Amino acid sequence: MxxxxxxxxxxxxxxxxxxxxxxxxxxxxxxxxxxxxxxxxxxxxxxxxxxxxxxxxxxxxxxxxxxxxxxxxxxxxxxxxxxxxxxxKREQRERFEGLRNGVDLVALASEHRADEIAAALHAEFPWMGPANEAILHEMRRSVQSGEAGLRLPPMLLDGPPGIGTSRWARWLAGLIRVPDLIFESTTENASFGLVGSQRGWGNAVPGRLVNLILTRLVANPVVVVDEVEKASEARTTQGRVFSLTDALLPLFEPLSARRWTCPYYEVVFDMGWIIWVLTCNDWRGLPEPLLSRCPPIRLDSPSRDHLVAFAGREGARRSLSDASIDAVCTAISWATVQGHRPDLRAVIRMLDRAEGLERRPPLQ
Known part of the structure; x- marks a missing residue:
């Protein structure tokens, strides 16, 4: 590496x-x-x-x-x-000591490895076919370019809530063997939580993006910005507006990303290797400059068969009994017959409940 x-x-x-x-x-x-x-x-x-x-x-x-x-x-x-x-400060300078000898840059050995990753993604998330196909082509293109590491353009996954887009991105990070970061746009304060704020501010902090680089020492982690269209804006007393989408634009542009300045540490980083995965439920709420850099990939909800198959795989990974897995699959099928198709979150909650019941100590 x-x-x-x-x-x-x-x-x-x-x-x-x-x-x-x-x-x-x-x-x-x-x-x-x-x-x-x-x-x-x-x-x-x-x-x-x-x-x-x-x-x-x-x-x-x-x-x-x-x-x-x-x-x-x-x-x-x-x-x-x-x-x-x-x-x-001294403790802050000590954090940068890990960068003295550079950071790891993860690469794919061959186009065959890219095919294997895409196949594994599709086996786990077959209802996300457009995203699986897009990532396959981009990984193969990165290998063909002969660059030192895996470089992928930012992706915007647009689909109904609860279909597993964040889980898909984490699965991708695990297959590539890089760290991942999930950034919840609905709970963070505009752009500050991700990229940080200037040190002159009273509550200034470094962003989670730089903290990830300093902690994991990997140049191309997977960073997931969840529900990006619901991000709030921060306004100063002088009327300045700081939005998450504005903060992301220079990180998505190849030239500016390679010379991106951290507002807190005031150090220039090469963020051009980061693998960005954005998720949203309605791309129409996003600004045009962002959409031009990462066109939305439309995804549909998983079918009943997809959910049943997922419950079987996940139940087996958790070492659940056949009876528990069958109970979850029966609940999925019954809800579908009643006209209520559960989403992936509901299936995971059912698996959590089944696992909790199996791990519960027996009553005396």
Missing amino acids: PRIPITEPIFPDSALSESAIKDRLSLHARRLKASKTGLIIPDHLAAEDKLEHLELHVALSRDVRQRIARRAACIAARADRLSPLHRL
């Missing part, structure tokens, strides 16, 4: 650290003193250019050592101020 830098250079040059500068200045001072006093240093020591060898032959006064320490601290402080991290 390749590792790539996900930020612009943010760490001070190790050669400009206080200790490294102090060593170089001390080495130079000892050489000067040696040349002025006529001290002859063996060639095999001088050639190695090592400070510890000169320390054995040339001693520096306390005043010179103090001047060197002050000069090294001053130079290192100036070099540190050139780093975007110098504005952050």
Whole structure:
């Protein structure tokens, strides 16, 4: 798995650290003193250019050592101020240490692997055929492009509530073997929960997107924005409006995503690898600029047969008894006969109930 830098250079040059500068200045001072006093240093020591060898032959006064320490601290402080991290607190800077050697970039080995992932998705979510087909073509296109990792365009899944779009996205992340993040648009405060807010604000916090990168150290996680059309807007006392869709637009545009600036940390990140999956129940409530970047993929509700098959698979994964699985499947069929087709959430609740009953300790 390749590792790539996900930020612009943010760490001070190790050669400009206080200790490294102090060593170089001390080495130079000892050489000067040696040349002025006529001290002859063996060639095999001088050639190695090592400070510890000169320390054995040339001693520096306390005043010179103090001047060197002050000069090294001053130079290192100036070099540190050139780093975007110098504005952050120590514990915040420590979070960025994980990025020093880059982050993992997950790739697919071949087009055959893309076919396997799409087939596994379709086997689990056959009612989401358009999404399965779209992800197959995009994964194959990414492999064919020869890029270092898997890069997919943002997707917008439009369909009735309770059909499993978020579950589909998480299943995709598991098959690709990348982390996932589910962002509930209806419960978060506009764009701040996802991308963060500027540090000058009283309640400023970093967004969940950057926190995901800093925590999991993967460049292309799956980020799900659930019910994006229901996201609220935040207004400042000056009348400025912050909406989730406006915050997403630069993250969906390839050029701007590769140089996206975190408003909290004020550090430039390469967010062009993130795999975005948006879900909605009615795409007509979304702005045109967003729709132009990710056209909606229309999905239908699962049929009775789909739900019964899902209950069987999920029940088996939970090690439920055949009797419990049959009871859930019978309930699905009975509800359909009565004209009430349950959705995927209802089936999962029935499975949860059955699992709870089976795990309940026996009564004495």
